[in-house]
Amino acid sequence: MIKIGIVGGTGYGAVELLRILTQHPHVDEINIYSNSKAGDKISDSYPHLDAIANIEMKTLSVAEAKTNDVLFFATPPGVSHQWIPKLYGTGVKLIDLSGDFRLLDREVYASWYKQATTEKEWLEKAVYGLSEVYTEAISEAEIVANPGCYPTATLLGLLPAIEGKIIDPSSIIVDGKTGVSGAGRSVSLNTHYAEMNENFKVYQVGTHKHTPEIERFLSDKAEADVVISFTPHIVPMTRGIMTTSYTQIMTNHTEQEIEDFYRAYYEHQPFVRIRTNGNLPQTKEVYGSNYCDISITVDQRTGRLIIIAVIDNLMKGAAGQAVQNMNIINGWDQTTGLSFIPTYP
Amino acid sequence: MIKIGIVGGTGYGAVELLRILTQHPHVDEINIYSNSKAGDKISDSYPHLDAIANIEMKTLSVAEAKTNDVLFFATPPGVSHQWIPKLYGTGVKLIDLSGDFRLLDREVYASWYKQATTEKEWLEKAVYGLSEVYTEAISEAEIVANPGCYPTATLLGLLPAIEGKIIDPSSIIVDGKTGVSGAGRSVSLNTHYAEMNENFKVYQVGTHKHTPEIERFLSDKAEADVVISFTPHIVPMTRGIMTTSYTQIMTNHTEQEIEDFYRAYYEHQPFVRIRTNGNLPQTKEVYGSNYCDISITVDQRTGRLIIIAVIDNLMKGAAGQAVQNMNIINGWDQTTGLSFIPTYP
Amino acid sequence: MIKIGIVGGTGYGAVELLRILTQHPHVDEINIYSNSKAGDKISDSYPHLDAIANIEMKTLSVAEAKTNDVLFFATPPGVSHQWIPKLYGTGVKLIDLSGDFRLLDREVYASWYKQATTEKEWLEKAVYGLSEVYTEAISEAEIVANPGCYPTATLLGLLPAIEGKIIDPSSIIVDGKTGVSGAGRSVSLNTHYAEMNENFKVYQVGTHKHTPEIERFLSDKAEADVVISFTPHIVPMTRGIMTTSYTQIMTNHTEQEIEDFYRAYYEHQPFVRIRTNGNLPQTKEVYGSNYCDISITVDQRTGRLIIIAVIDNLMKGAAGQAVQNMNIINGWDQTTGLSFIPTYP
Amino acid sequence: MIKIGIVGGTGYGAVELLRILTQHPHVDEINIYSNSKAGDKISDSYPHLDAIANIEMKTLSVAEAKTNDVLFFATPPGVSHQWIPKLYGTGVKLIDLSGDFRLLDREVYASWYKQATTEKEWLEKAVYGLSEVYTEAISEAEIVANPGCYPTATLLGLLPAIEGKIIDPSSIIVDGKTGVSGAGRSVSLNTHYAEMNENFKVYQVGTHKHTPEIERFLSDKAEADVVISFTPHIVPMTRGIMTTSYTQIMTNHTEQEIEDFYRAYYEHQPFVRIRTNGNLPQTKEVYGSNYCDISITVDQRTGRLIIIAVIDNLMKGAAGQAVQNMNIINGWDQTTGLSFIPTYP
Structure with missing residues (x-):
């Protein structure tokens, strides 16, 4: 059983991660980090989670982050690249749902995102998390750049x-x-x-x-x-x-x-x-x-x-693929905790 | 032909009034008042009005207001009651789409609206604009409290x-x-x-x-x-x-x-x-x-x-009934400029 | 592990039952009955079920019905009351999602449904499946009249x-x-x-x-x-x-x-x-x-x-409650296979 | 003032034509033809037209068709090409909203429509009704092939x-x-x-x-x-x-x-x-x-x-452009009866 953390507590990416991870058979603890809402319960922002995930959100710190086995960044562009270099090498697997680590070239990033990301040396450490295509590399990654939708x-x-x-x-x-x-x-x-x-x-x-x-x-x-x-x-x-x-x-x-x-x-x-x-x-x-x-x-x-x-x-285009990558990293079957049948109609 | 003014330029009430009034056969000039967007064209905020109503919005003043024959307030609660007493008696017909003049009792207003409106002497001057029911009174009104939806x-x-x-x-x-x-x-x-x-x-x-x-x-x-x-x-x-x-x-x-x-x-x-x-x-x-x-x-x-x-x-519940009341005040047929057939499907 | 059957194969009730039951931990075989589509796969009618439930539908018969441990009727009014008396007492638990067994009085049924249902003696054998309220009776029922939405x-x-x-x-x-x-x-x-x-x-x-x-x-x-x-x-x-x-x-x-x-x-x-x-x-x-x-x-x-x-x-109002009742009948925890977190947004 | 007829009474094309033509300043009579619903009022099928167009629908015949100045075919493919050759030359202007006259080559039509249209000699008599581009030709047309959406x-x-x-x-x-x-x-x-x-x-x-x-x-x-x-x-x-x-x-x-x-x-x-x-x-x-x-x-x-x-x-892609073409044919301003302001929001 592992302990996971979600940064970016009240966005849709985080909430979709919660929908998956609260029932993942190998996850037994979930931490949610939100600087703006630390101290509030996630169910205050999302009443549909009442009785399911009345989790109190915390402020993120390096010490706090390191207590997790896997840390997901469900944050807007410009956040994860400030944290990931500080957490690299501590044993926490880092899965970034934002775009900060998806491009190899800072200049290209800056020209399309209109803001800055981190140095190339860090960008090179990230593996692109298109699960079906880069499976091998993902299985050994410390930083996964989870693909855009x-x-x-x-x-x-x-x-x-x-x-x-x-x-x-x-x-x-x-x-x-x-x-x-x-x-x-x-x-x-x-x-x-x-x-x-x-x-x-x-x-x-x-x-x-x-x-x-x-x-x-x-x-x-x-x-x-x-x-x-x-x-x-x-x-x-x-x-x-x-x-x-x-x-x-x-x-x-x-x-x-x-x-x-x-x-x-x-x-x-x-x-x-x-x-x-x-x-x-x-x-x-x-x-x-x-x-x-x-x-x-x-x-x-x-x-x-x-x-x-x-x-x-929100699933294969974000949280679902992120969990698929967590499964690959941990050597579990790709579908573990992800067997959601499409809701139809 | 008359000249009309619309206060509260970029809200949906104002835009629906424009949809009606730009083709009203007895209206030949439309002024739009918006303090926050004065100087902008309404079509900058609403591109669907391009080539139809590229009207530059103005700042409202008493002098400016008085140049209209009919003035519509398509404003949130708390605005019209500050202007209408200053304009009463100047010959401008005042049609208020907000709730400021719909109740006769200030205390009742305050307890439901959680804010203040004007004095009872002014509230008593307003006629409730439920066109089919208070037709006679509307025809002689200077202030019409246009009903809520x-x-x-x-x-x-x-x-x-x-x-x-x-x-x-x-x-x-x-x-x-x-x-x-x-x-x-x-x-x-x-x-x-x-x-x-x-x-x-x-x-x-x-x-x-x-x-x-x-x-x-x-x-x-x-x-x-x-x-x-x-x-x-x-x-x-x-x-x-x-x-x-x-x-x-x-x-x-x-x-x-x-x-x-x-x-x-x-x-x-x-x-x-x-x-x-x-x-x-x-x-x-x-x-x-x-x-x-x-x-x-x-x-x-x-x-x-x-x-x-x-x-x-937005029509019978706001702008449509407001124009219906304008028609009644001016002695025109109620349906003048209002023969919109329901858009179906 | 039990074997279940679903009558009324291509309706939304049946498809929602499939969404739940294909992952229910105590169900290891699912039969789908549809007279009009027997021989077709359910995934031909519902491509979202491809690779999940490529089940070939069968024609319902008493002999066939009896091979199941639980049989769900996800049929329009007027169908289940023709089958249930023939299956009663054979050991198959019968859960009817239609209205045929929800009223105790045939006359009342006829006047509201504009068609006939079965005799009172059969209606009396059914237990109303409002899970939270009639739990005890449901646990011993052979026929469950699953409530309307x-x-x-x-x-x-x-x-x-x-x-x-x-x-x-x-x-x-x-x-x-x-x-x-x-x-x-x-x-x-x-x-x-x-x-x-x-x-x-x-x-x-x-x-x-x-x-x-x-x-x-x-x-x-x-x-x-x-x-x-x-x-x-x-x-x-x-x-x-x-x-x-x-x-x-x-x-x-x-x-x-x-x-x-x-x-x-x-x-x-x-x-x-x-x-x-x-x-x-x-x-x-x-x-x-x-x-x-x-x-x-x-x-x-x-x-x-x-x-x-x-x-x-389709869940608590139909298929979800039907499975909840199946759980109660079998002495399993009510939530078994039903821990769906609301999909939000 | 002219008299117009609409063939294909209860489809969306016909209903959108009615929304426009009941208020067109040069139209004073509207006939609606529907073989399947002859004798019914259009407002029985479309209650939103009650008090606006309680018009009784008729069966189409050549004699009946000829009493109109303009006849619109708002019919599925395969209908208009059976009528138009019989009506050509009688002075009725024929505006076809279906695809029957839009292609010049019967073989091409058959291969894409999977059904037949009329002879090339008739197809050649039709003018393509893209109002802004073929304005001149439309103004002299007897048959207008109104463009697809x-x-x-x-x-x-x-x-x-x-x-x-x-x-x-x-x-x-x-x-x-x-x-x-x-x-x-x-x-x-x-x-x-x-x-x-x-x-x-x-x-x-x-x-x-x-x-x-x-x-x-x-x-x-x-x-x-x-x-x-x-x-x-x-x-x-x-x-x-x-x-x-x-x-x-x-x-x-x-x-x-x-x-x-x-x-x-x-x-x-x-x-x-x-x-x-x-x-x-x-x-x-x-x-x-x-x-x-x-x-x-x-x-x-x-x-x-x-x-x-x-x-x-339904407007520029069908009924609106059809009326625009009627205006061009009759030498009226293109916008006559068509000054609908977009309904927003």
Whole structure:
């Protein structure tokens, strides 16, 4: 049994971690850290947790942090990079749900995030936590840079085609759609119910900070510099992400062959499901679960391969994958404590 | 042609007034007053108004206010009562969409609104703007206290039964349901999309400030002190109010007779529609329009008359009724500039 | 380990049972019966179950039914009463999620359901499955009449006040609100997205078939014939029920005393949570879980006690409570396999 | 004053035509034709039209059809092509909201629509009703093929860039998103509330029947055969379409220059609004109106021009544009009877 800590107590990432970890069979103690709400119970902010997790939140300190076996940072950009160097080497496994350790280049980080992160030496120590792809490295990591929500869906959808040299890496266009919970719990006019309901929006065309993250790991597997177009949209629903990726096919493979290749690629991965027979995934079909459902379509008229991937942005796109990585680090089955069946309808 | 002014420029009430008044056949100039955004165009805050109302907002002053023929206050409680005494008698017709002039008793106002309004001498000068019921008085008013959204639906539903002595006034229970736009444009956790979507809430059980307003005008027509239970709920939708009123029948009238009585009561009222044949109203059936649709049901088993009324909270519940009152004051047909057909679906 | 069967394979009740039972620690085999879809896999109708429950559905027969330890009927009214008499006494525990066995009087059933159910002798053998209230009887039952969704919330909210003689049983008015999934998976114009979205509806005023069910069990505990007003409404959301019950107080108890009485009443019930300090429940706070959250408010002005109760209609209002009853019958802890934390946001 | 007829009485297209035409200043009589509901009033099917349009529907015949000045077909594919040849030349102006006359080639129609349309000689007589682009031809048309919803947004967004030779026509990828009302009033599991709410779907990847319509008119202006990728998605909201178009830039124009070119292109078009300063359109900003709002973004990193266009699918995407075309045909100002301000919020 292990002891875990969650930094960033009252955000949606933390609350989703709680939904998973309070019932994880190998976790027997949970600490929640929130500087702004230290002393309050998490159930004061979230009445749905009453009788489940009436945990009093604490102030984070290095001494306090070190008492945990695993520490999750469910914090906005700019926080974790201040703590992680101080905790590295103390034996605490550090899983960062923010973007601070996802890029290798401080300049690139600064230009997309409009703020600073830590030194390259620290960035290099982090392993990218795309569980299905970097499993080996994650199992030995002290710092896991847990992937962004859009990159998770996009990369799981594209990497088989990249690694299989099925598509032209220079042709990739990703059209992303997210539910509103991705914007977090901080109130704003953009997420004001009366303005977001019965509305569909596009934002940050070509400038979203997940773009360099996607490009970094596409480039890694393409063994070449990949530049993509990425356009995020926001859907009037709470949870769910779909990415629609447009790519140019470079081979003569049939749709069936490519589908088989994808299925083989993810053969031993319990959380990736490849759709068959033209069946297309919907975000609700993974709601509340850690699944990533993927379909591939060959459009003969245009020579394009169109890849659809869906996830629950708070689960596989954040807290679920973070726990999956905790399982990998500890040598447990990936699905331990994560067998959530999609809530449908 | 007249010149109108709107105080409280960037709220939903003001914007709904603009939607109506920019096409009103007797209005040829519109001024918008907003102290916090003076100098900005309203279309900067509301891009949907681009090319329709690129009006620069101004700071309100008494001199400025007096240049209008009609001045609407689409302001939070506590603003209009500071201006209206200064403008009274200058010839400007004053229509207040806030609650400042709806109650006759300052103490009652203070106990429900938790803040102060003006002196009783001023409160007495205001006419309650329930257009169908106080038409005569409105036509001669200088100050109109435009009704609240819940009171509009509740009173239009209950007053015929009260005036017809069909129900026991001491038995009234009103269960109200509103769309989220009723909470205005100020952001809050309550109206944060991820918390309000796929959620149904109850609030202010027995303490909502529209309660004394409803009781005042029920008492007026019952010629007795009426005390009611009123419980508001919030529905995950943008627009629409339904009130479900439970009352004890005091007579032997059949459902058909009561329905006929209601139809006769509103015979010359273009915006009230009485449902027939057990057909029950839905909020969407009045969406974007100034209608109030009403059904009455006699429950023989319990001896109760159950009255359902629906309105669009921003139209008949606010801006629409305000313009209806402007029409009455000016001697125009009530429907002038208000013939919005419900947007369906 | 036991073997269970689900009749009514492709409805929402069956699918929610599957969400629970595929991970129940004491269930090792699940049969799904659907006459219309026998031979198909449940995952053909519900792709979200792919890789989770690719179970082939079968045709129901008495011989087949008897191979199960527990058989759930997740069927429309009029089905279970044809099967249950044939299966009674064979050792299979029968849990009926439909209304066929909830009323004791065939005439009453016929007048509200507009169809027939079985003979009184069979109706008398069924135990009403309101888990918290009829626990003893359920533990020995062969037939469980699993409660309706509205009755579950209403009765859990009202019974303490009835049993404590706090309220006048003749004064009860229940205003119910449900999410759309309560209408099931059969398509209709009422549940067509474009007509139900951004809409709030009332239906079956005074004629809903859950009314006699509520009255039967209120009468049982009041030891007198109780007649209520019940008005159901439909909310543009998928899951969730709130009931707002208005009652006349008969005692001088304070709000705090009544709240304490409620808390004591449910002291050993893990799925009922009583709210404190004026905190009011929201449907989302029980989303996907088996909780029933209850608040009580004393309105001094009117002498009324207003009781709010929320549940997830598919969980505590159907499948969750059915499994809770299975646990009680088998002598397992009530929460076995039911520790779903509300999905929030 | 003219007399108009609407064929396809109870669909959403017909009802939206009614919302516009009952208040059109040059229309004094409206006939509604519905074979399945002849004899019923339209307000029986749509209670929101009570007291507004209690029009009795009739059976369509050639003799009956000819009594109108303008006849709108708001019918599914496969109906209008059976009537229009019989009515051609009788003086009735024929505006077809279905796809029957939008393609010039019967084979292409058959392969995408999976059913037949009429002979080429008749198809050639129809003018494509994209009001802003084919204004001259529409003004003299007897048959108008009113554009599809997706093609309207897509073409208004792309044609300036095509005509200005700003983009490579072979590079076009269109990612479309629509509200659910686009699927019409016929009930189906796809549009069942509980399955569509809190869900985001993709459908008909590369096979949607609007694809050849978009390609036809892009080709027309590119003076070359244009083949595109078009992928439609469905958003959990009732109204609204957004198309996100990805294109390769062929020139050295700056974003500002391209934006200026767009603004000049639509200078005299009252219903097209070009966004400035990086402001991006949202579907709600055109809700219930006939506007098409467009933004253009140059992505320097990829050399792409990304064009966003939003419309209300039932207005500019169907009934609104049909009335705009009626205005053009009759020589009235395009905006006559169409000055609907977006309903916001």
